[in-house]
Amino acid sequence: MTITEAMNTYNPALAILKDKGYVIKIILNEDKEEIFRWNALKDENDIYAFNPLSLLALCTIAEQYGDNWKNYCEPDLYDELLESAE
Template sequence: MDSNKSFRLSAEANTHNAALRIIQSKGYKIFLYPGESDTFYGNYWAIQENRDFIAEDPLQLLGIITIWETNGNNWNGTDRRNLRDVIASRAFPNSVSDIEKLSDEDFEIQVKDYRLFFNRIFPKEILPENPTRQEFFDVISNFYKWDLEDFYEWEK
């Protein structure tokens, strides 16, 4: 596989069989505990020795198995940073003052990180070369509301 070629995989139903095959290859027995309503398919169970892993879909099941394989019974690990909140606060700043509180170094890192992300979504650069904190905030606060079809007109 060419490592320079772009690749994207998202969590969709067409990836469930691959996840189930990986779980099975790790030696787990997999079961479906049916849901009681027509709207809930059920929970997937992966069982191996004295370990049970339960999730609503095969991708979640593979994820929690991987968490356990990485951290063992101390599955939450020793690193207590709340990365979910850190990532969310970067994605949803309340105002430009949240961006202004960043050190120059942290701001540069965040711009670089989001430039990578935006370049995966949009066909053209959407951040100015050296954005001000206000310009950066304006893009972060609105990019997900934009119609991507408008951006692909740029390619014509």
């Protein structure tokens, strides 16, 4: 299987969030013409993102690491992958 970030992956991401018990909201811009942000609410978690895939990723981080998500930094996989990029 090959899957790429695109709008056709938004609905599955939103379905996963709904199945996990999140309340999902869309925040529109001031003109109410475009989506400004996506919001997922559950328990004490109030999570914002610019698209449903990022929202799913941030909710997963919150679930995995909780309030200490900022303190998780070992190993630094981002730098490791950047150094080994081809």
